[in-house]
Amino acid sequence: MVTRIALTGLASAVSVVSLTLTGPVGAAPALPSGLRPLEGRTRPLEWGTGPLTVAALPRVTYVAHRGGAREVPENSMTGLVAAYERGTSQVLDFDTRLLRDGTPVVFHDETLNRTTYLGGEVRGLDAREWQGVRLRPKDALPGSWRSERPPTVEEVLDRFGGRIVLMLEAKDPRSLGRLAGMIRARGLTRSVFVNSNDPEVARRVHRLGLLTQLWRSARQLRTDRPERWRSYVDLLDVDHRARDADLVRAVKSGIRRVWAHTVVTDAQRDRVLALGCDGVITDAPGRLARAARRGTRQGTQRGARP
Template identity: 70%
Template sequence: MVAMLTRTALLGLAGLTSFAFTGPGGPPSPLEWGTGPLTVDALPRITYVAHRGGAREVVENSMSGLTAAYQRGTAQVLDFDTRVLRDGTVVVMHDATLDRTTYTHGAVRNLNLRQWRGVRLRPKNTLPAGRHPERPPTAAEVLDRFGGRIVLTMEAKDPKSVGTLAAMIRARGLTRSAFVNSNDPEVARRVHRLGLLSQLWRSAAQMRTDRPERWASFVDVLDVDYKARDADLVRAVKSGVPLVWAHTVLTDAQRDRALALGCEGIVTDAPGRLAARSSTQRGARP
């Protein structure tokens, strides 16, 4: 069935309109965005990123959680983490082990794809009731479902997976629609050399000695810890890196401070609440 295009104004976000694409009563349906996929050039001046799909509001790194964040429309970027199984399959998972987020135990890297399909995510008790265990997705499944419909960012927890991720992104025509994230500047450099959009995250402790201007030629997004000192955040903003986002923001005060210091994006576990209540967003970047 032809996808329905619904145009929903974000609550409290003056001058910004979000597009939500849904099939009748179901998940996002296949669609076309003009003559090609949605790219980073369509991001608003202030961007909201649903961290792990919005881990305070949904089951983190789950297909249902990413779908909920996408359909809500308050985030313009979906974030997820990737790891590699022993057979080389890239899957969506933050931790190196299954212990915290699933009903299973052991190292992610010890599983093959057949075994992965038997894993079930365990919803946190703090989430609304009625959540059902579901299989964690593969990276390919997330790219196939959301690629080109919304900007994506994926953290390569296993640096060796960068080449595989690059091939997956290029094969789907998403080189301007997906960031590959890492904490390692050398991994970010490799991502850039592979023709992808690179994202580099840094902790508050790292930012005390970082010289981010050194990364301006190969980092597309500098993803900074909101807990960093004011001077360190300002230095990041003035580094020459095209975009600076703050992570992982949970409160209005944290968001407002990061934006006041010049950050252009908010990476948050609560995009449904923070983005809807924001009064700082003022339309698309020129």
């Protein structure tokens, strides 16, 4: 059952008017000032003879978690476009769930309540009903954002696939076959990490020929033995709040990539990198990038000859 969340007060009513998506259903959402739209499904020039893959990632990788949820509306097409255009991360992360008819969509929660103007379970809708869902941008976000329909996974793969490495969390393991088909059909098996918290789901992802990402909480890492997963996990996604010893054990597990989530401060980033992690999953990629640039400039100035 889907319910509509009532808004109270004149200010809320004005917000609804200002956030209404203009144009036909499914039209590309308007972008913040200074951002240009991507070019649909045309083959990007940067592909060369093939799509951008994980082989192109830098030694230390930055991931825009849900597009950068402290800077853009999470799991929105506009937010993902903004993160891509700003160039402050090399990977775009988003969450996926299944609708009633099996359509994979980009959404984090089981219910619509927290991030949209509706209430009820995501799995209670079909693709036609999904067209009527509108995201509710947080007031605390910087800038001005319009409401828009959450995208489908297919739309995100078509817009970004091959242009940048993607990371999607399969919230519903039943979606793995459908997701694998979409990824393979677009030639993106080396360009998309498929994420889960369950080692057995990660094993299934590996058997499907996809890049496997396994995330673990600080509590789980206390008793985990990550070396057991190195034959089928391409990326171990660790909680930055874990103990130093647990993070070091993950780094030394033999798994090629160990990235830490969900980092929002310079101190958190610096700690996980010092312990050997080679990637940062962050809600604030723009802020961390600005801080990194400031640190580089200051270091250069300190090292300059008088």
